[in-house]
Amino acid sequence: MQKKWVPTPIEIAKKPDYILPGHRLCAxxxxxxxxxxxxxxxxxPENTVLVNATGCLEVATTIFPYTAWKRPWIHNAFENAAxxxxxxxxxxxxxxxxxxxKDEEPTVIVFGGDGGTYDIGLQALSGAIxxxxxxxxxxxxxxxxxxxxxxxxxxxxxAAATTTSPAGKVIPGKPxxxxxxxxxxxxxxxxxxxxxxxxxxxxxxxxxxxxxxxxGPSFIHAISTCDRGWRFDPSLSMRISKLATDTCLHxxxxxxxxxxEFKITGQSLYLAKNPDKIIPxxxxxxxxxxxxxxxxxxxxxxxxxxxxxxxxxxxxxxxxLAGFES
Amino acid sequence: MVEEQEERLLNGxxxxxxxxYHVEPDVVAAYPITPQTIIVERFSEFVADxxxxxxxxxxxxxxxxxxxxxxxxxxxxxxxxxxxxxxLQLMNEILYIASSLRLPIVMAVANRAVSGPINIHCDHTxxxxxxxxxxxxxxxxxxxxxxxxxxxxxKIAENPNVLLPVIVSFDxxxxxxxxxxxxxxxxxxxxxxKFLGGPRKPAKIKLMGQEVELxxxxxxxxxxTFGPLDxxxxxxxxxxxxxxxxxxxxxxxxxxHEEYARxxxxxxxxxxxxxxxxxxxxxAVVAMGSAPGTMRYVIDEMREEGIKIGLLRLRLFRPxxxxxxxxxxxxxxxxxxxxxxxxxxxxxxxxxxxxxAALYELESRPKVVNYVFGLGGRDTPPEMxxxxxxxxxxxxxxxxxxxxxxxxxxxx
Ligand SMILES: Cc1ncc(C[n+]2csc(CCOP(=O)(O)OP(=O)(O)O)c2C)c(N)n1
Numbered sequence: 001m002q003k004k005w006v007p008t009p010i011e012i013a014k015k016p017d018y019i020l021p022g023h024r025l026c027a028x029x030x031x032x033x034x035x036x037x038x039x040x041x042x043x044x045p046e047n048t049v050l051v052n053a054t055g056c057l058e059v060a061t062t063i064f065p066y067t068a069w070k071r072p073w074i075h076n077a078f079e080n081a082a083x084x085x086x087x088x089x090x091x092x093x094x095x096x097x098x099x100x101x102k103d104e105e106p107t108v109i110v111f112g113g114d115g116g117t118y119d120i121g122l123q124a125l126s127g128a129i130x131x132x133x134x135x136x137x138x139x140x141x142x143x144x145x146x147x148x149x150x151x152x153x154x155x156x157x158x159a160a161a162t163t164t165s166p167a168g169k170v171i172p173g174k175p176x177x178x179x180x181x182x183x184x185x186x187x188x189x190x191x192x193x194x195x196x197x198x199x200x201x202x203x204x205x206x207x208x209x210x211x212x213x214x215x216g217p218s219f220i221h222a223i224s225t226c227d228r229g230w231r232f233d234p235s236l237s238m239r240i241s242k243l244a245t246d247t248c249l250h251x252x253x254x255x256x257x258x259x260x261e262f263k264i265t266g267q268s269l270y271l272a273k274n275p276d277k278i279i280p281x282x283x284x285x286x287x288x289x290x291x292x293x294x295x296x297x298x299x300x301x302x303x304x305x306x307x308x309x310x311x312x313x314x315x316x317x318x319x320x321l322a323g324f325e326s
Numbered sequence: 327m328v329e330e331q332e333e334r335l336l337n338g339x340x341x342x343x344x345x346x347y348h349v350e351p352d353v354v355a356a357y358p359i360t361p362q363t364i365i366v367e368r369f370s371e372f373v374a375d376x377x378x379x380x381x382x383x384x385x386x387x388x389x390x391x392x393x394x395x396x397x398x399x400x401x402x403x404x405x406x407x408x409x410x411x412x413x414l415q416l417m418n419e420i421l422y423i424a425s426s427l428r429l430p431i432v433m434a435v436a437n438r439a440v441s442g443p444i445n446i447h448c449d450h451t452x453x454x455x456x457x458x459x460x461x462x463x464x465x466x467x468x469x470x471x472x473x474x475x476x477x478x479x480x481k482i483a484e485n486p487n488v489l490l491p492v493i494v495s496f497d498x499x500x501x502x503x504x505x506x507x508x509x510x511x512x513x514x515x516x517x518x519x520k521f522l523g524g525p526r527k528p529a530k531i532k533l534m535g536q537e538v539e540l541x542x543x544x545x546x547x548x549x550x551t552f553g554p555l556d557x558x559x560x561x562x563x564x565x566x567x568x569x570x571x572x573x574x575x576x577x578x579x580x581x582x583h584e585e586y587a588r589x590x591x592x593x594x595x596x597x598x599x600x601x602x603x604x605x606x607x608x609x610a611v612v613a614m615g616s617a618p619g620t621m622r623y624v625i626d627e628m629r630e631e632g633i634k635i636g637l638l639r640l641r642l643f644r645p646x647x648x649x650x651x652x653x654x655x656x657x658x659x660x661x662x663x664x665x666x667x668x669x670x671x672x673x674x675x676x677x678x679x680x681x682x683a684a685l686y687e688l689e690s691r692p693k694v695v696n697y698v699f700g701l702g703g704r705d706t707p708p709e710m711x712x713x714x715x716x717x718x719x720x721x722x723x724x725x726x727x728x729x730x731x732x733x734x735x736x737x738x
Contacts, residue, residue, distance in 0.1 A: 049542045051397070062554035072542035075553035076396050076423055083390035087353055087397025087405065088542060090381035094352035095403055097379045100525045106544050124393065127386030 005209055012205060015040040018048075023068035024060040028227035028234025030241060031057045031140045033198045035111060038138050038220070041208035045071070048107045049088055053081035053116035056147045057140065079120035081110045082128035082137060089133040107212050108135040114155035115145040118179050129188045129217045136211045136218045139181065142226035150229040154179040157249075158310070159303055160290045162229070167293035172303060177310065185219040186255040186262075192218040194254035194265075199242040203252055203266030216257070223250040231289020243284040246271070248315040253322065262321040272324055278315075281308050328591040329516045336508040338501035341469040342408060342434045342494075343368030344510050345476035347378055348517040351432075352403030352526075355383040355394035359413040360446045361498035362436040366408065388413035392420040392431075399429035400552050402541035404480060404526045407431070410498060411438035411452045418456060424491045425460030426568060427552055428540070430483030430526070431491040433461075434476060436502040437615065439702040440668075447703020448498040450615060450667040453643075454676045460568055462488070462575045463644035465614040466496040470508045471594055474586060475641075477517055481582045484522075486529045487574040489540075495643075497616040497666075499703065509590070521589060572645045579642050599650045600639040603629060607636030609718045610655050610692075612681050613664040614640050617699075617706055621664075624711045633719060640677070648684035655685060660722045661694045662714060669698055674731040693721055699734035710735050 018039045025032050035057070039045050050073040052058040058075045061068040076084040089108050095101035112121060117139045125137065144162045145151040152165040158177045161167040165174035186193040192214040194207040204222070211218035225241045227234045244250040245267050252268040255261070264272050271278050282304055285291040294300045336344060342365045346354060354373075356366045366384075373382045381398075385391045388409050395405040409417065414435060424431050439445040440452050453463065462482060466472045472494065479492040496502060511517055518524065528541040538546040556564060576598070583597025594600050602622055604610060611621055618639040628635050638654050640647065655661055663682070665675020673679055678696035685691050697714050700706045714734055720726030 047544050049401070049544060059555050062551055064554045064556045064560050067551035067554060069551050070549060072544055072546065072549045073551050074397065074400050074542060076393055077419060080390060080393035080420065083385060083393035084397035086383055086385070086390075087355060087394030087399075088401045089397075090353045090355070090383050090394065091398035091401035091403030091405070094379060094381040095401075095525070098352070098525060103545075123386060124390050127390055130386070131383065 005206060007202065007205055012040050012201065016045070018045060018070045019061065020068045020070055022066065024063065025056065026228055026234070028225070028237040029056070030198050030224040030226070030237060031142070034138065034140045034222045034224055037198055037201055037204050038109060038208050039071070041205035042107055042109070042212050043209065044107065047104060048109060050074070051081050051085045051088065051108065051110040053110070053112035053121060054078035054147070055113035055116055056142070057111055057113065059147055078116050080124050081112045081116060081121060082125040085110045085135045085137070086128045086131060086133045089135050109212070110135060110137045112137065112139055113146070114139065114141045114143060115153045118154035118181050126188065129185060129191050129219070132190055132216055134216055136208070136220060138220045138222060140222050140224040142224040142229060144229050146226055146229045155181070158307060159294060161293060162290070172293055172300065173290070182219070182221045189260070190216055190257050192216070192255065192257060193221070195221045195250060195252055197223050197241055197245045197250060197252060199238050200245060200252060200266050207254055207265070210254070229290070231292070232287055236287060240284065240287055243279060243287070246279045247281045247284045248278055248311050249281060249284060251315060251318055253318060262318070264318065264322045264324070272319060281311055327588070329589050330512045331509040331590070332512050333507050333509055335505050336469055336473070337364065337503050337505045338469040338472045338496045339364035339436060339503065340368055341473040341508050342476055343372065344508070345473045346406055347372045348511060348514045349404065349406070349477060349480055349522065350378045350514065350518055351380055351406040353381050353383060353394065353398035353405045354407065355385050355391045355398065355405070356407045357385055357388045357391050357409070357413060359388070359410050361438055361502040362408045362410045362413070362434070364502070365434060388416040389420060392417040392424065395431045396420060396424050396427065396429055399431050400427065400542050402526065402528045402539065402543055405431045406433070408434035408436070410436045411440050414452045414456060415440060418459070421456055421459035421461060423553070426564070428489040428568070428571070429491060430480070430489055432476065432479040432483055433491065433493050435493050435495045436498045437495050438498040445702040446498070448500050448666070449701045449703070450495070453493065453495045454667040456493070457644060457676060460490065460572065461644060462490055462492040462572070462579070464492065464494050464579070464642055465640065466494065466501065467616055467618055467639065469501060469504070469506050470592070472496045472501065473508055473510060474590060474592055477521065478582045478586050480522060482575060482578050484526055485578045488571055488578050489529055490571050490575060495615070500616045516589060521586065576642070576645050576647065594641050595639070598642045598647045599654060600641055601654055602637040602639070604636035604638060604654055606634055607658055608634040609660045609662070609715070609722055610636050610638055610658040611662045611664060611715065611718070612638045612640065612677065614643060614677065615666060617664060617666065620706060620708055621711055624708045624715060627712070628715060635715060635719070646680050648680070651681055651684040652687055655692060656688050658692050660718045661685065661692045662697060662718045663694060664697050664699055666700045667698070668701065669731065674698070678731070693728045695721065695729055696731040697734045698731065704735050706735065
């Protein structure tokens with residue numbers, strides 16, 4: 001891997017944007033921030049091709065005849081962004097062999113939502129990673145099918161209310177836990193994998209740069225706050241994003257397929273060394289309407305504790321994977 | 327000038343693989359399914375032996391095969407795939423996207439019955455299932471025609487007035503697995519350079535006042551957004567443009583067929599339809615795929631008996647050549663349309679319905695009846711066709727009552 005690149009805020013701010021204003025994503029949506037940060041981390045953004053799965057990001061950025069994309073961009077369907085990307089990568093490889101494409105092969109970056117990644121697109125993603133195409137898949141994880149109106153996905157957290165896992169009189173939101181997508185992709189053993197949080201932007205861009213420079217597939221899992229679906233005031237977006245990591249719900253780590261090592265990074269590394277600084281999940285949950293039923297009309301201490309225990313169990317598992325003794 | 331060729335013993339699948347070898351697409355993305363499998367196997371060998379520089383992407387499903395072809399073609403490459411039956415159905419969603427993105431992908435389909443029940447043998451239900459997906463569709467009669475047509479398909483698809491994907495169909499097992507002598511060009515550059523004009527050159531479009539390549543080329547002065555959200559204010563116009571492109575394909579199929587004939591010395595009618603003993607016919611049969619071979623044998627037999635019967639084989643199915651059908655069949659009394667495809671809940675097989683609709687335009691119309699035959703690979707011997715043809719003669723003489731549809735060779 002490359003030697004460490006640590007950009008300053010000014011360096012990042014000065015880099016051009018490739019998703020332009022005027023798109024119709026909601027105020028408070030983290031997805032365009034994730035796109036911006038991703039493209040600011042690419043060493044040669046002018047030589048980039050973007051692929052987008054169906055979902056909020058695709059729909060809200062390309063309402064014909066407008067487009068927010070200042071890079072070549074393709075949307076094919078919902079479940080096949082990774083397969084589409086394999087075709088793009090393969091074509092440039094062949095065109096290069098034939099001498100038709102004379103430059104370096106473009107950096108191919110995919111953006112997919114959690115529905116398009118955890119669920120309907122998992123097969124195509126797994127296939128593309130197994131085949132070893134060199135592309136970076138950026139999952140913007142807003143933890144439900146937001147574009148179709150907040151339905152639960154394999155990523156929706158336990159107890160969260162969505163329109164298909166409502167908080168009812170008997171069932172208090174989603175009964176299942178979130179699928180560990182990062183570990184699933186890491187288990188392919190040939191992809192660089194990292195979790196990121198747009199609030200912790202420096203950790204974010206450093207990892208994306210590693211991802212695009214890795215000679216093989218790479219996968220970036222970005223938590224993507226959604227004020228409409230999670231039910232919070234748009235102004236709280238980055239605060240809630242920060243809490244996702246500070247509570248250890250979305251810890252920051254990376255997996256290096258060369259060394260087969262998991263590493264805890266950034267704020268999560270700080271929390272690994274200072275466990276007393278970990279914030280209780282309740283602080284995160286209580287800001288969001290999707291968890292309101294845990295607090296009103298009666299406080300569900302049992303469920304809050306179940307979530308807290310699970311988060312700590314997974315955090316301990318990660319610490320173990322990353323070589324921390326606990 | 328006819329170019330130098332060599333004879334090889336090839337079945338339809340191998341002929342497809344040889345055509346792909348001679349074209350040398352940039353990307354072949356495919357998934358195995360009987361009876362198409364030999365295509366991907368042979369082509370993998372060409373790749374493994376370094377005969378082509380193609381990137382062979384052995385995807386994890388047909389859905390991904392078509393998706394990867396979309397990505398490859400949007401990137402500016404030549405993309406090829408092959409499938410059949412269930413594989414084609416799994417691709418269905420992306421077939422419509424490929425044609426709407428105006429990507430010149432070429433796909434071979436070794437026609438096979440669709441599950442269920444699961445069956446691996448020939449009928450045309452798989453292709454008929456995707457007849458409205460916006461792909462140009464050609465049906466071949468034998469392995470030689472398959473080789474020739476796959477090569478032609480790239481040139482049809484890439485024509486700037488077309489820019490549509492093309493399906494080349496041929497009967498599973500009957501053609502895909504039946505070896506025959508096939509002439510192939512000795513020098514692949516006849517196909518790659520002389521016929522196709524070198525690597526694919528994506529079409530040019532105007533975007534924000536600038537000329538750009540209709541591709542994901544990062545060097546475009548204005549980057550292209552492929553596959554945007556297209557609502558009620560533009561979608562309809564885009565679909566209309568697509569149907570005009572399909573109309574344009576008709577002439578291009580003929581031109582490319584003729585251009586190729588000058589290099590190969592081989593013709594299939596005018597590239598659109600292949601008539602046989604039709605000029606003075608009173609009775610005509612209409613069919614696609616390999617059955618016309620058997621039908622010609624029966625027709626010859628009946629002609630010797632003085633019966634005026636002929637055949638119209640459709641090579642082009644999309645765009646549907648309804649004017650040719652009107653022109654070629656306007657003088658006959660009875661038309662029998664032979665559908666090797668399911669007709670669940672329909673008035674008849676799809677070929678019948680469209681042929682009959684075309685003939686409705688005529689001032690004086692022939693009687694048009696339908697035979698559904700050969701489903702799931704059910705054998706189609708000459709005697710079976712003879713029985714049906716005799717019935718058509720009976721209708722022409724008034725001794726048999728006309729009907730709409732019958733099933734041939736089925737136990738009722
Ligand atoms: C095959 C298919 N099934 C369903 C849909 C409908 N659909 C469009 S977007 C979407 C949800 C997208 O969810 P996600 O991937 O989480 O992205 P988000 O919209 O939340 O950003 C669904 C279900 C579709 N377009 N295609």
